[in-house]
Amino acid sequence: MATQKPSPDIRSSRLGKSEIDRNFSDLHPPLSRPEALIEADRCYFCYDAPCITACPTGIDIPGFIQKIRSDNIQGSAHTILSENIMGGMCARVCPTEVLCEEACVRNLHEDKPVEIGLLQRYATDPIFEQNNQLFERAASTGKKVAVVGGGPAGLSCAHRLAVLGHDVVVFNRDSKPGGLNEYGIAAYKTINDFAQTEVDYILSIGGIELRNNSPLASAAELSDLCEEYDAVFLGVGLALSNSLGIEGEDMTGVLNAIEYIADLRQAEDKSKLPVGRNVVVIGGGMTAIDVAVQSKRLGAEQVHLVYRRGPEQMSASVFEQTLARTSGVAIHHWASPERIIGGDHVTGVEFRVESSDDRLHLEADIVFKAIGQNMNGDGLISIALESGRFVVDENQKTSMDKVWAGGDCVVGGDDLTVSAVQHGKIAAIDIDRHLRKA
Amino acid sequence: MIMADLKTEFLGISSPNPFWLASAPPTDKAYNVNRAFEAGWGGAIWKTLGEDPHIVNVSGPRYSTLFSNDRRVIGFNNIELITDRPLQTNLDELRQIKKDWPDRALVASIMLPMDEASWAKYVPMIEDTGVDGFELNFGCPHGMSERGMGAAVGQVPEYIQMATEWAKQAASVPVIVKLTPNIADILPPAKAAQDGGADAVSLINTINSIMRVDYDSLTMYPTTDGMGTHGGYCGEAVKPIALNMVAEIARSDATRALPISGIGGITNWRDAVDFFALGARNVQVCTAAMVYGFKIIDDLVDGLSTFLDQKQMTLDQLVGKAVPSVTDWQHLNLNYIEKAVIDQDLCIKCGRCHIACEDTAHQAITNMVDGERRFEVIDEECVGCNLCVSVCPVDGCISMQQLTTGTDPRTGEPITDEKLQWTGHPNNPMRKTG
Numbered sequence: 001m002a003t004q005k006p007s008p009d010i011r012s013s014r015l016g017k018s019e020i021d022r023n024f025s026d027l028h029p030p031l032s033r034p035e036a037l038i039e040a041d042r043c044y045f046c047y048d049a050p051c052i053t054a055c056p057t058g059i060d061i062p063g064f065i066q067k068i069r070s071d072n073i074q075g076s077a078h079t080i081l082s083e084n085i086m087g088g089m090c091a092r093v094c095p096t097e098v099l100c101e102e103a104c105v106r107n108l109h110e111d112k113p114v115e116i117g118l119l120q121r122y123a124t125d126p127i128f129e130q131n132n133q134l135f136e137r138a139a140s141t142g143k144k145v146a147v148v149g150g151g152p153a154g155l156s157c158a159h160r161l162a163v164l165g166h167d168v169v170v171f172n173r174d175s176k177p178g179g180l181n182e183y184g185i186a187a188y189k190t191i192n193d194f195a196q197t198e199v200d201y202i203l204s205i206g207g208i209e210l211r212n213n214s215p216l217a218s219a220a221e222l223s224d225l226c227e228e229y230d231a232v233f234l235g236v237g238l239a240l241s242n243s244l245g246i247e248g249e250d251m252t253g254v255l256n257a258i259e260y261i262a263d264l265r266q267a268e269d270k271s272k273l274p275v276g277r278n279v280v281v282i283g284g285g286m287t288a289i290d291v292a293v294q295s296k297r298l299g300a301e302q303v304h305l306v307y308r309r310g311p312e313q314m315s316a317s318v319f320e321q322t323l324a325r326t327s328g329v330a331i332h333h334w335a336s337p338e339r340i341i342g343g344d345h346v347t348g349v350e351f352r353v354e355s356s357d358d359r360l361h362l363e364a365d366i367v368f369k370a371i372g373q374n375m376n377g378d379g380l381i382s383i384a385l386e387s388g389r390f391v392v393d394e395n396q397k398t399s400m401d402k403v404w405a406g407g408d409c410v411v412g413g414d415d416l417t418v419s420a421v422q423h424g425k426i427a428a429i430d431i432d433r434h435l436r437k438a
Numbered sequence: 439m440i441m442a443d444l445k446t447e448f449l450g451i452s453s454p455n456p457f458w459l460a461s462a463p464p465t466d467k468a469y470n471v472n473r474a475f476e477a478g479w480g481g482a483i484w485k486t487l488g489e490d491p492h493i494v495n496v497s498g499p500r501y502s503t504l505f506s507n508d509r510r511v512i513g514f515n516n517i518e519l520i521t522d523r524p525l526q527t528n529l530d531e532l533r534q535i536k537k538d539w540p541d542r543a544l545v546a547s548i549m550l551p552m553d554e555a556s557w558a559k560y561v562p563m564i565e566d567t568g569v570d571g572f573e574l575n576f577g578c579p580h581g582m583s584e585r586g587m588g589a590a591v592g593q594v595p596e597y598i599q600m601a602t603e604w605a606k607q608a609a610s611v612p613v614i615v616k617l618t619p620n621i622a623d624i625l626p627p628a629k630a631a632q633d634g635g636a637d638a639v640s641l642i643n644t645i646n647s648i649m650r651v652d653y654d655s656l657t658m659y660p661t662t663d664g665m666g667t668h669g670g671y672c673g674e675a676v677k678p679i680a681l682n683m684v685a686e687i688a689r690s691d692a693t694r695a696l697p698i699s700g701i702g703g704i705t706n707w708r709d710a711v712d713f714f715a716l717g718a719r720n721v722q723v724c725t726a727a728m729v730y731g732f733k734i735i736d737d738l739v740d741g742l743s744t745f746l747d748q749k750q751m752t753l754d755q756l757v758g759k760a761v762p763s764v765t766d767w768q769h770l771n772l773n774y775i776e777k778a779v780i781d782q783d784l785c786i787k788c789g790r791c792h793i794a795c796e797d798t799a800h801q802a803i804t805n806m807v808d809g810e811r812r813f814e815v816i817d818e819e820c821v822g823c824n825l826c827v828s829v830c831p832v833d834g835c836i837s838m839q840q841l842t843t844g845t846d847p848r849t850g851e852p853i854t855d856e857k858l859q860w861t862g863h864p865n866n867p868m869r870k871t872g
């Protein structure tokens with residue numbers, strides 16, 4: 001009996017433009033002044049506040065909130081940005097429920113932490129809107145540092161180095177700076193091109209030359225940089241998506257989530273993006289959640305997210321998982337993909353259900369792989385690697401002379417924007433120490 | 439559910455409850471007072487009457503406010519004067535209101551020049567409307583004192599006595615003297631009112647104050663055409679000042695017999711309990727009504743009745759209940775020792791007690807115990823000052839507990855039942871011996 005070969009149902013404009021615009025508007029709208037003042041009043045101004053410790057960049061959180069209370073917004077922003085120059089983006093994308101807000105003592109009191117993320121956005125938004133330069137460069141040291149990678153890690157490092165009086169050249173592979181802030185973060189977390197606004201603010205300190213479309217491609221090029229510059233910082237992120245290694249992975253319709261998200265972030269008009277009717281996402285991290293939710297918000301009818309382990313093991317936070325569910329994404333646990341089904345184009349995925357002989361079969365017009373990325377470290381192999389990432393010490397120093405590294409490309413990170421910013425900052429401070437000694 | 443009866447007699451003036459509106463905008467005219475009585479207020483002191491021609495108010499901001507961050511009104515300031523309507527209009531309305539609301543207390547507040555003839559002329563004229571009593575406004579801190587009235591009189595006990603005598607001679611209904619807090623000691627004015635024959639005192643009127651400056655223009659705020667003047671402070675923030683003055687009068691030998699109408703910051707029934715327990719027999723409210731409207735009377739009445747029921751007390755029994763507990767510092771028992779105790783189950787580890795005690799008190803609270811964030815009182819250092827209780831955000835988490843046996847770990851001195859007052863303390867050079 002001849003089986004009928006279904007044609008994949010992939011098309012754009014599944015929803016009207018206005019509905020899509022609504023679906024991609026600010027996930028957490030900013031606080032108004034009255035809301036911010038009331039929320040700021042909830043801060044207890046703790047001694048040795050646990051939230052400060054919980055923030056990877058160590059922002060003086062009670063300090064900046066105190067300044068919001070007294071309408072000293074500029075001072076508040078300065079408190080934030082002097083520890084975390086991407087305090088604006090972090091206010092939008094940090095999983096605060098597992099960082100500062102998890103540590104808030106209000107959780108013990110009433111199960112409702114102070115909305116630190118939203119207050120941080122309230123304090124920093126006006127600074128970017130007015131392009132209010134809060135930092136000044138120290139006297140020039142005459143030293144030159146090469147920063148490879150224009151993502152959060154690289155830009156944070158570059159900014160701090162510039163403030164400390166060094167001159168910086170940023171070599172960036174992509175045609176725009178910002179790294180995953182520009183190409184990765186879910187669209188509804190950073191609307192109105194905030195990533196570029198923030199980069200512009202960072203660069204406006206002066207002393208930073210940005211070279212886009214300038215990938216570092218080989219160990220030889222790295223050696224050249226070390227020759228030409230007084231120090232090198234690597235913040236190249238993770239370039240390659242992991243593959244599933246199963247049958248059918250090369251069919252059309254099996255996509256890397258990261259690439260689709262990058263297209264989505266760069267799309268002028270999201271309603272023009274092709275979307276599958278049935279979408280299956282394989283993975284359990286932020287990327288998996290983001291591609292699932294955004295597919296749904298673009299109009300996919302059925303979106304299934306399948307993760308091979310349980311909810312506790314998912315690296316996406318509880319908040320992210322809830323966001324997916326409330327957006328209409330069906331989440332399946334304890335099921336691993338066994339094979340992709342279809343002809344030239346994918347029609348479905350078969351999963352093996354953990355500790356049983358059962359199979360889960362899901363129809364798919366599009367399958368997204370979101371099982372993590374790895375670094376294309378081959379060209380830079382002269383540096384010690386561990387599971388494909390650079391090994392660094394507590395000052396972000398690699399095994400190679402004059403070379404520091406940070407962000408997603410180093411071992412032991414938690415793959416968050418805020419951690420990348422902290423790595424860049426720590427590296428800059430250590431580089432400065434070295435350059436002043438030399 | 440039968441609730442405690444709040445029907446009150448104050449100086450023989452009866453009212454369904456002890457909550458009267460203070461002389462101020464809420465009692466400015468018949469329209470407001472009608473609405474107040476409909477809402478359930480027990481009585482009203484009419485907005486202060488004066489001689490014709492009536493004064494005029496500024497046509498700019500009269501009020502300014504001390505806000506919390508969520509714009510709750512904590513303190514309130516005004517530069518309003520006494521009534522700005524013709525005397526006859528007020529008299530006609532007083533007459534009508536008394537007729538329409540015979541069960542409510544209606545008292546005329548008056549402010550007159552310091553000559554006997556004025557009092558002899560106006561007091562009978564006003565009494566003729568049927569009012570239940572007079573309140574003499576010796577308190578208004580602005581505008582009127584420049585004309586030799588209001589606080590200008592209230593700050594000089596001789597004048598208070600003189601004017602009270604004139605009022606008493608001309609009036610057949612009770613006379614209440616309203617005192618200004620803008621003095622060093624409340625007792626001489628209270629005594630002067632009593633000596634002048636006052637049937638009661640009411641207090642406090644508003645406190646001289648400037649709210650703030652304008653941070654753009656760096657002028658005081660608010661201004662009328664660029665200039666401002668001090669006004670009278672009232673609202674929640676002034677309650678502690680009022681309570682002290684009420685208690686001083688209630689516990690002083692010279693004035694304890696004088697009935698008191700308590701005023702200042704009363705916003706809910708608990709505030710009223712404070713005033714009653716410290717000696718007031720009825721209370722007056724202005725700012726809370728101006729901020730929330732007349733409906734707050736529901737909570738005042740309901741809350742007080744419920745409280746009295748729970749205490750199984752009458753209002754009369756509540757009046758003055760706390761007065762015996764008020765004394766002079768020198769009579770406090772210096773042998774009595776309390777230590778702060780932190781309930782670790784309730785502690786949310788904010789550390790505010792630690793930093794407060796560490797930076798500004800007695801270094802008596804830990805921040806770490808065995809390498810863990812933990813806040814415990816060090817009895818060897820604790821002086822029992824109550825600062826940690828004051829700053830702790832969790833109700834009931836830190837309490838002060840008395841040491842009854844053994845020695846005080848701080849001083850090494852044995853705990854004793856024997857009382858030791860400063861008057862007899864060895865360190866007091868003027869101690870009374872024997």
Ligand SMILES: Cc1cc2nc3c(=O)[nH]c(=O)nc-3n(C[C@H](O)[C@H](O)[C@H](O)COP(=O)(O)OP(=O)(O)OC[C@H]3O[C@@H](n4cnc5c(N)ncnc54)[C@H](O)[C@@H]3O)c2cc1C
Pocket residue numbers: 093094095148149150151152153154171172173174176177178179180181184185186189214215216217235236237238239258261286287290406407408409414415416417418420
């Ligand atoms: C889909 C997705 C959603 C995410 N959502 C969140 C979130 O909500 N919250 C959060 O905190 N984190 C989130 N993350 C993680 C976060 O984006 C990263 O941890 C962070 O961007 C890492 O910064 P980075 O600078 O190390 O790397 P990247 O942001 O990856 O930047 C790397 C930069 O280096 C450049 N580059 C790469 N290779 C070279 C080369 N050879 N030569 C020169 N330049 C090079 C690239 O062009 C890029 O500009 C998300 C990640 C993804 C993928």
Ligand SMILES: Cc1cc2nc3c(=O)[nH]c(=O)nc-3n(C[C@H](O)[C@H](O)[C@H](O)COP(=O)(O)O)c2cc1C
Pocket residue numbers: 460461462463485486514515516518519520521547575577578616642643644671672673674676701702703704722723724725726
């Ligand atoms: C706007 C305003 C006007 C006032 N006018 C008078 C007045 O005419 N006569 C008077 O005796 N007290 C006047 N007062 C004082 C109040 O009657 C009352 O004594 C004082 O406000 C304290 O009480 P509270 O804290 O409940 O407001 C006025 C107060 C305010 C706020």
Ligand code: SF4
Pocket residue numbers: 777778794795799800801802803815816819820821822823824825826827
């Ligand atoms: S009562 Fe005073 S001295 Fe004692 S612990 Fe508390 S703040 Fe410190």
